[in-house]
Amino acid sequence: MMFLLQFSNLFGAVYRQGNLSFSKDGNAVISPVGNRISVFDLKNNTSETLPVSTTKNITCVGLSPDGNLAIVVDEDGAALLVSLITRAVLHHFHFHKPVNSIRFSPDGRKFVVTKENVALMYYAPGKQREFNAFVLDKSYYGPYDETTCIDWTDDSKCFAVGSKDMSTWVFGAERWVNLIYYSLGGHKDVIVGCFFEKDSLDLYTVSQDGTLCVWESDTELDELTLKRNKAKPPGEGEEDEVEEERTEGQEGEVIRGKAGTPKEKEKTKNVRFKHFFNKEGDFNNLTAAAFHKPTHILVTGFASGIFHLHELPEFNLIHSLSISDQRIASVALNCSGDWIAFGCSGMGQLLVWEWQSESYVFKQQGHFNNMASLAYSPDGQYIVTGGDDGKVKVWNTNSGLCFVTFTEHTSSITNVTFTSSGFVIVTASLDGTVRAFDLHRYRNFRTFTSPRPAQFSSLAVDVSGELVSAGAQDSFEIFLWSMQTGRLLEVLGGHEGPVSCLCFSPVQSILASASWDRTVRLWDMMDSWQVKETLHLTSDGLSVTYRPDGQELAVATLNGEISFWDPHTASQTASVAGRHDLQTGLGEKLRSFTSLCYSADGESILAGGQSKFVCIYNVKEQMLMKKFEISCNLSFDAMEEFLDRRKMTEFGSLALVDEGAGDGEGVNISLPGVRRGDMSSRHFKPEIRVSSLRFSPTGRSWAATTTEGLLVYSLDGSMVFDPYDLDLDVTPASIRKQLRLQEWTSAIILAFRLNEKALKQEVLETVPHEQIPVVCGSLPDIYVEKLLGFVSACLEKSGHLQFYMTWAQSLLMLHGQKLKNRSGAILPTLQALQKSIQRHFDNLSKLCDFNMYNIKYAVALSKQRGVKRAAEEEEREDDEDEEEEASEELSEASWEDAEMIL
Template sequence: MKFSYKFSNLLGAAYKKGNLLFTPDGNSIISPVSNKINIFDLRNNKTYTLPIESKYNYVSLALSKNGNILIAVNEEGECHTISLISQTIVNTYRFKGKVRCVRFSPDGKHVAFCKENNVFVFKAPGHFSGQYNTFVMERVYHTATDETTCLSWSSDSRLLAVGSKDMTIKIYAIDKFANFRIISLRNHTDSIVACFFEKDSYDIITISRNGQMCVWECNINPDDLVPWTEPPLKKKRISEEEKEDDIDDLTAIEKTESEIIEAVKAVSIENENTDATNSKDGNKIFYKKLNRHYLADEVRKDDREAILTCADYHTQMKFLVVGFSNGSFFIYEMPDVNLVHSLNISNQKITSVTFNGTGDWIGLGCSNLGQLLVWEWQSETYVMKQQGHANNTSCVSYSFDGEMLASGGEDGKVKLWNINSGLCFITFNEHANAVNAIRFSGNKKFVVSASLDGTVRAYDVIRYRNFRTFAGIRPVQFTSVAVDVSGEFVAAGAQDVFEIYLWSVKTGKLLEILTGHEGPVGSMDFSPLPMSNTLVSVSWDKTLRIWDAIEKGSAHETIELTSDGVCVVFNPNGQEVAVATLDGHVHVFEVKNGTQISTIEGRYDLGSGIADTDLISAKKSLEAKSFTSLCYSADGEYLLAGGQSKNVCIYNVKERLLVRKFEITQNRSLDAVDDFINRRKLTEFGNLALVEEREEREGGPIAIRLPGVRKGDMASRSQKPEVRLFSLQFSPTGQQWAAATTEGILVYSLNLGLVFDPWDLQMGITPSAVRKALKKKNFHEALIMSMKLNEQSLILEVIENIPLKDVELIVSSLSVQYVDKVLVIVAGALGNSNHLEFYLIWIQFILSVHGPNIKKQKNLPSILNVEKVLSRRYNDLSKICDHNKYTMQYIIRLGKCAENKSKQSMDVDKNDESDSDDDEIFEM
């Protein structure tokens, strides 16, 4: 099995904080999610995450005019220039302070940054400016007396408006102009949130935090700005007396008082002449306030504490959208400020709002809920609505074919995700408390979740409804759940009564209560074998118990463990189980005999991390950490393990060796990422990281858990969330695995094309030798050699050059060891290629010839991968066929209507001709 897994997508989190951006074509929206960046393709209904990662959360984004360069700034002021073509970080610049706003100029030549009370203007790299060195500074403005908050460029990119917390708006010019000086607009009573120039004009709209909007009119047009010209310096004429050599040095240096006065007068006369010429060319620029509007009055009828938090202006359509801290947003038509549309999307503050290029769609982001919306205001419909779990994602589970992923969160919601698109397509919110465990049934028809509210619920994946609710005879808190292979029985373990409950899915009745554990049930799992009803469970009483619940009830076999049992999982072969204990070890047992096969000591592989509030070292805290989640690979040879750290480990079960370790994040905005605390933050009074730097609270107080409380109870201070891994799950296809973490659901996929990993390679096997065999029409030899090289592009080249009449013969001549690899390659090509029928014929011959041998190998990942690809292509093609079907029906009906109209017109013409003939006869 290969382990070249790379981070591919981030699910469960659509937006964290920062500003949203639409691409220039308006079809995609760019969203910052913690220290990563998601791009949502609204036309194709897909999402993908850029393969970049910052050390801190991104808070400000800006996109270039052509959409190729993205500038992203994190919380610590580290600025990244990202190429969206190669999806890599091109350059990095450190501002050493918080950057609140970034904007590219409309002509693409400059980019401006707001940092503290300064504004930095750099030359933007690219062909617009002719500058390809990044971060070449051109201007710096220092005139603001408080922190700058917003930027706006004029349409000709010559003026820059800057709003700040000192309630003023400063207007600067990038170049020198004779009739322009720095202008300060003062009429607001609160900090400035946004300012916008009108199109092809210097008129400006300013909006403050308390909802006041001022409209300012400029007295000149963009064409009236006069470039600055330096006045010529006049040379002093030397008199004939001064030319003589007998001039005394003192008399040459000295100047009388009258001469100095005359020189000053001459300079003043020159300045008056230049001002007169400039006044002829253009007037001095100044602004006049036309009117003032109070946008928050309509919101404060219901909520008096509502605050304006964000705004955006579409200069072409002249529409203004503003968002408030109570979740409402309003669209106004300018310049008359007529209310066009209003909507309340939540009870939390709207952090960011933006128009797309055409002004039809509005992107809205709520940071407290992690919610991202794209709203089409004209038809009043959602283009996209995505929201992650409000709290941590506690558990994940793949469907049997690996096409869907189910997640449960501490907010009591169950979400279903499409792996191909990366979007959530249904949310169930029937639970009243945190969901701790979730499982898919073997037939992919329903998903089961266990919650602390005392219920286990089954959801129909096809009809999207909660069709069964299981409960015990008394209120209990369920922390684990398991479903048997047939999907007929559901078992759940409780943490407060030390019992396991068994229900029938068909009837919904409680069949059995399994007693015997003397501590909370940590985890359980059913055997994956079709005819087996074996159930294993581990508990905090340091035991592993094996149950045959269907036939023998509470009769069980007990195996003593070295420490408290945390997690248990079955091997796909059904013969072994792996148990994670509290001492950081993983024990492997044989189910039939109850004997221990091996032990993996993984505490030191788990990795350490020290939080800001920890009083002990990271090495000491490592002794209290353990694996909390286990999962076998699809072939059962490897074990995926993770727990209370940022590392995920893959072990070889037989060799008891660590094969690969993944670091899921390097985000230092989370706690317990570093192994050491920076000594510069340590003082005699404690850690400076614990000192809060609070900003203005918008939309409610900031929350933190109380000491010793892991979830639920909140105090009134702010903190960094601690990095943790809650659940791991391998895809049944073996191509990817998912991890539920503090940041969301991280999906790692296997990329076969980037790694050279030959298999049974020999001296004479080269790409040129493969192509020579193809020319000689030795197709079987070429296919075997290309598979030993294990290069996907070369294998596809060989397969597509094999004639269709020879496919069955070549497939039948393949040995069993090559069949699985051919299926994986063909399934991957089937998902992306246009040669659909060709690869379907290959799959048909492989299954018909090698079907009996494949059937003996249970849970073959390649077969599941083929099923996943076929179902996806079927869904895509069925949509196209249905669309074409109804389009053809519409065209046929239009043809019939046109034919009927032509017949009616012909009948009318005939009637007119007959009437004219009758008239002629009557006249005769």
């Protein structure tokens, strides 16, 4: 099954750079994350990363109007045509230059790409029967500098292009007689956005210095007439040559514009209005803008993290708010105009703001710098990560989103772990503290410190959750605390180098510590914390871990080897040389494994380190089973595996030269150790590496903290056909025949031999509820484990909660003793079942609490109304009594008056 693990999701990073986009229904945000695309469902509060990736970081994404296709372009201009329905790459294309923006026409028939100072219009793929998916229609030249933005009219007849030369150009998508091109000047800075008014040629342009220009046109879209290819009258040919130059060739039709006063024959007259945004100094540049045509709402984002909402064309300020202290890199509005998405590349933030209710719909932020460590909760529902930014984040494995962040640490996090209960997170940091966090109240309830300041680089918690140990990298000591009291119990000394890793035995109170002094020491926690054994290594110890049954110890060393030891006899049983499996790229750096983790069954070990590869080894056979390439992003260092002769110079390969700002003279290659120019600029690319990795307790997935983020590889996201004991008689027809004959056991056996998920689910849900114990009792032993695993998988997603719970209960009650004898093999299945049950329990508990609250509120409200109604009835009765008494008195008085008259 290890061969079937595939990339499932990317946590820990929500936005890097590029433009944000909303889906067609406006319920999902599509965000570029490095060289991948993530889709965040705002209705269901889930995230998904598409299984496609580019060779470098993505700079722009264009979505088709129907929401079925996306064009993804990276830094070098390499483009992918991706189907958002099948999540597959349909076509590869290369624009050969960096692309600044890309935009589909509203009718979906064409799209415009801007690179350098040219706008290229292509036929949209799928609209015509062409061999090539990208067919160039026209090339538009006009701006003198790089283009920045695009916008189309609603009827797809014209489009506008903004440029860094402070001008905006309006081009016709067809040969219009009265609009070939038009140049608009008047700004004093780079054009950030240009937007057409709804069903009009009126235009709004926004520049970086905070200036809005309103351009009005006296030509309506309906007045544009198509130009026909007829013989030109004498004297008109020369005039047309001045205005436009069209040539046919490989570039399609080329239209070259000329800046200047437009001719009368274009019949366009512009009246310019200027509005200025309130700014506070030069640092508050306008960096992003978006316009919603139906509601006339303009959203502008600034470098200080402030955004404004204005209503156009009156320029009325509706709303202004500071949502971040970082530069807003991208802004997008959904189709209804209610939700606004903001992307801040500096901190990796993605925010969705509902401006009418002034509330956050979505607010996520990844780690500011690299992730250092991760840990799974015992039930596999949560993942906790610690980063170099000093933050501890907890992620939900089902939704892929972070739901709590702890910021008590003041320096880098080096290690994180869960206790066995799953409700306490323990973290170690370079700030000299070890902290314990409560997931019930979301607070830091314990802080462990050492007598002398120390930087903790390793951490471990025993099975009971009572002992907390941390290793120091400067004093070479191991500190032990009590979780219950928070007191320091003991300081273990003996290592002669920094303690790199700690690990408690899962079955005994024995602590294993690996150090740079080429030893692994086993400390007995029950015998006065004395050294029980000392294992001598061939190189510096970097990582140590126990097998789940505690009968084996794996140690990774600096020379790239993994050695396996028997902790009872202190003898080495096997070793794996993995240096050649890690070598990649053109660097000559010595690579080694820095993180190890056993699989749930203990037969395989997962290893990762200073490389883009993660390896899975079979412990018994001492061989490589599979090697995962966690990234193909060439924007990271040490990713190129082959020398490119086109990049070879007399100084060496340009691929090995650090990219920087240079010294202002165009010389990119400097002497070693010499850095000139802007000293604050980054002169190196981040190196791809794996800092930590863990197997899920369910055994069906594993996660790794990398330079890209938190990557999750799983078996659940892939379609797997793995038949068991298949022969010619096992067909869907024979299975359904057994169902008609009510032979439930044989139908289940045949379905599991064919092993199609839909068919297995159909057979199980056809079995009557009262027959489930009888069927479970008659199943052969070999199918009990398979059926239990399938029930646990169905229970996680199905709505038939009681039905599948009955299956699980019957299997466990009738075959409990047999399953207990195979506890090592059945453990991942049981943990997956526990994870599903726990998730349903949490959801139902919240629902029941909410319903109880509503019922109590309704009862209290009804009582209050009953009391009020009773008071009103009592008051009404009193009034009636008073009226009767008054009427009686009146009648008596009238009788007396009558008698007196008589």
